[in-house]
Amino acid sequence: MDKNKARVKKWLKVFQYLAGYLVAAWTFLQFVEWILDRYNISPYWVDIFLWFFVGIIPSLLIYLYHQDRINQRILKLREKIIFPLNLVLVFIGLYFGFGTSDLGATTKEVSYLDAMGELNETTVTKEEFRTQLPIFNFTNLTDDEELNWMGEGIAELLFYDLLQDKNITPDQNWAENTTDKVMESSFISDIYVDGEFEKKDGKFSITSSIRSSKNGAVINSKTFEGDDFLDLVDEISHFIKISVDIPETNKLQYIDLGIKEFVSTSVPAIKNFVRGNYEEATALDSTFALAYLRSSRRDITYSKGKIDEQALAEKAYRYRERLPYDMQMEAMANRYLAYDKFDEAKELVEMQLEISPQNRFLNNLLYGIHGETKDIEAYFDTAQKRFEASKSMYNIENMADASLVVGEYDRYIQMVDFYSKLNPRNNFIFPYKLVPELLKKDAEAAKETLKKTKLLHPGQDNINAAFDAAVTFLEKEETVDLNYFEGIYRSQLSEALVKFWIVEDRLLYHYSNQTIETTMPTGKTSLVVGMPNGFTGEYEFYSDKNGIAYGAKVTENYYNGGTNVYWIWKLDDSIRKAEEHLLNEDYDKAEVAYQEAITKNPNHFYLKNTLQHIQYVKSIDSLDLQKQFNDVVGLYSKEGVENTRKLFVKDGKLMYKREGIPSKQLLPISRNRYMNLNSLRLHFEFDYEDDEAVASYSLLYDAETDKWENYGPELNYLYKEKK
Known part of the structure; x- marks a missing residue:
């Protein structure tokens, strides 16, 4: 009984000391927090000291209970093991918990340019x-x-x-x-x-x-x-x-x-x-x-x-x-x-x-610059740095895309699995495994993921069909010559350039000013880019008589079920040379260069239109050309059509503008027909009465039929407003 009373008394004394220790530790932490806050030092130090004080409590309890003996430097074997082991475990835990944390100042000095460039x-x-x-x-x-x-x-x-x-x-x-x-x-x-x-x-x-x-x-x-x-x-x-x-x-x-x-x-x-x-x-x-x-x-x-x-x-x-x-x-x-x-923009960003x-x-600007310069390592490093600092959905998506671009397919799959476990009821996460599975050439896994995606997302038939083709082709185990696709292509919808280039065993893709993406073959001459649950672009390439790709039909599929179809046309040195002469308005050299470009690229419809423009400008007096422009200047509208067409002359050039649509310079092919270099598949024509334009309408080129068509006379045929 006396021993039990002594033991209880001893434990009470231990807890008294422990209470004093906790009060002293808490007071110390409050002081440290004030110091850190006062001098803008990392608040992680408070957490480090807190867990250190908590972590050594097992050793402290042993010491307080046996302090009379230990103070005489008499330690048993268990204490010789427990004390250092406790400290080692505490330091290991602190290292893994705070080893990557910034323990310095919470602020830093940085340089910046003001609005005046200073x-x-x-x-x-x-x-x-x-x-x-x-x-x-x-x-x-x-x-x-x-x-x-x-x-x-x-x-x-x-x-x-x-x-x-x-x-x-x-x-x-x-x-x-x-x-x-x-x-x-x-x-x-x-x-x-x-x-x-x-x-x-x-x-x-x-x-x-x-x-x-x-x-x-x-x-x-x-x-x-x-x-x-x-x-x-x-x-x-x-x-x-x-x-x-x-x-x-x-x-x-x-x-x-x-x-x-x-x-x-x-x-x-x-x-x-x-x-x-x-x-x-x-x-x-x-x-x-x-x-x-x-x-x-x-x-x-x-x-x-x-x-x-x-x-x-x-x-x-x-x-x-x-x-x-x-x-x-x-x-x-x-x-x-x-x-x-790009260099100047990158430095500022x-x-x-x-x-x-x-x-x-700002990050979007930087990702776009990395794409323009094909700098995949910088693209990955930027995405990784942002992701490590913040797990926002924006950073998750960029980190995932960058992982695919550099061939880190397993990392991507691990990310999808991680976020799927965090959100097991979210059926929009798991389909993203499909792309890295395809790139890894894991046909069975890709087939299973696609099957599950179709089951849970039946409304995405247009997107799922694009990946169906990729899975089917992968199962055939046929080889693909990536060199066939490589090159720079011009969109007929806009001024965008579409680049395909090879890095190791990957064919990468970049659309002007956007991020870099990876491609997946759906056939010997076809590709798909994009992701489930969002967007895909199907590229069906066409070859000339020598078996060389000259262009591709693009079918864009959207999450809402919509599609958009257009063509891209491969550029070569002859086309670039011709375009440079045209930009400099050196029509004699441009005419020769375009004739050469047409010979080398007979399927590029717009080259012939551009040559027509050059020859027409050379055939007409400059004053007569300005009069022709002035004859069509004005507003064109129609009841029931909200946006009017505005045609005006600026710096001697005929310009076209419609609300919500970019401005275009119209280049004459003839007296009543014009092309533009902004959207190659779009032409404009004018109807005249008594030498004065009275109406305008536009034509769209159909590459399938090689014909120009009026795409909607009810909304497309607009009348010139009288002054």
């Missing part, structure tokens, strides 16, 4: 210490569908506004229900933002909620009411910033421009901006720099036409001082891209990414 230095929060913040659309509580745009508008404006604060990395998302919001946000953050709004009696009421990404529960919420929609968004942005867990010393460190300052003061202009109607947005606000920038980026990404790409890029550059620093740099880099100055490494607009 080099400056500033201090920014390191990427690792920024708060990831997914933002979802706000819900419209009214029955007024005209207000639906505000749901996305609030989220988009908050996204742009919060981009200014380098303590936060906002990420705009489009999931609608709580389950999907939790699924998407839990990858990257502990919280996410959504909300709801309504308008009554001319007043807005917007409720913004900060929610847990674990279960969607509200952590903090506030309702904002007022007459001015844009001012309310600014207030919500401020509420989010003070609600997010940011070290006190970092708060309010960055310039915070108001929505009206860097976006627009016009709500109608912003409404069109959110809907992607950038042309209408800038018509309502001629200094809308962000709309010019987004419009130019869209035109460059899809190669809609150098005329508008450069004009819009110049507008964004002109009004760039209205924008925050990130967007100013983007506007400057975008201007270089509009003129194909990489510099700004030191400040804003997760800015997807």
Whole structure:
């Protein structure tokens, strides 16, 4: 009994010492946290000390219980083993838990260019210490569908506004229900933002909620009411910033421009901006720099036409001082891209990414530049660096694509399996295994994945059929000569160049200003690019009499069931030489060069049209040509057709413009027929009465029949408006 009492007394003493240890450790941690916060040092040190103090408790308990003996330096074998083993295990655990963490300062010095191109230095929060913040659309509580745009508008404006604060990395998302919001946000953050709004009696009421990404529960919420929609968004942005867990010393460190300052003061202009109607947005606000920038980026990404790409890029550059620093740099880099100055654009983008490494607009620019320069290693390194810092859906997709490009097929499959386990009920993840399985030539696995995809996604017949062909061809185990496909092709839809090139055993693909992709054979002379659950492009190549590919029929399949069919045409030195002479308006040399190009490329329909243009321009007096242009200048419209055709002369050139469609220079083939170098398959004709144009219509080239067709006289035949 006495021994039991002594043992209990001894344990009570041990727990008293342990309580004192915990109090002292907690006090020490509070002091360390204050020091770290005060001098902007990594907060991971608090966690390291915490787990160290907790980790050595087993050894501490043994020591406290036997301290009389141990203080006399009498240690038993078990203690000689447990004490060092405990420390080793603690240090190993800390290494694996924090070995890759930045344990230095939370800020760093970086260089940047201001709006005037002057080099400056500033201090920014390191990427690792920024708060990831997914933002979802706000819900419209009214029955007024005209207000639906505000749901996305609030989220988009908050996204742009919060981009200014380098303590936060906002990420705009489009999931609608709580389950999907939790699924998407839990990858990257502990919280996410959504909300709801309504308008009554001319007043807005917007409720913004900060929610847990674990279960969607509200952590903090506030309702904002007022007459001015844009001012309310600014207030919500401020509420989010003070609600997010940011070290006190970092708060309010960055310039915070108001929505009206860097976006627009016009709500109608912003409404069109959110809907992607950038042309209408800038018509309502001629200094809308962000709309010019987004419009130019869209035109460059899809190669809609150098005329508008450069004009819009110049507008964004002109009004760039209205924008925050990130967007100013983007506007400057975008201007270089509009003129194909990739090195200069890359230098600016990489510099700004030191400040804003997760800015997807800047990263898109960089990925596009890597594609233009075929730099697959830089593409992979950029994607990997972004992915390691943030597991956003945007970074996941880029990391996955980059893994395929460099041949890391198993890494891609592991990523799909990992995210499938995190979201076992999400049937949109597993189909992505199909592409790496095809590239690995694992026919059985690919066949099984495709079978399951068809079962769970029957509405994607057009996309599934493209992969059906790839699986069927793989099962035949036939070899494919990748050299057959290699080359640079010109799209007949736009000014885009499509590149195919070989790296080791892979045929890579790049569409102008977009990311690099991998291709999968569906036959000896056919390919497919793309992914399940999204988009595929089927390429059916055609050969000349020597068996050399001269072009391809492209069938694009979209998730909504839609398709788009067009052709791409292979370029060679003779075509490039001819185009250069035409660009320089050296018609004598151009005529000879195009005749040579036609001889070498007899299937390229547009070369013959271009030669007709050259010969016509050479045959007509310059004054007569200008008169011909002036005869067709004007607006062409028709009742029931919304967009009018506008034809005008600029710098002696006949230009065509229609709302929502890029500007085109029309090149005369004859008195009443014109071609353009923007969309090769599109021609324009005019009807005359008494030597004056009275109507216009367009023709589309059908490569299957080798004929030009009027694609819709009811909407296509427009009448010239009288002055």
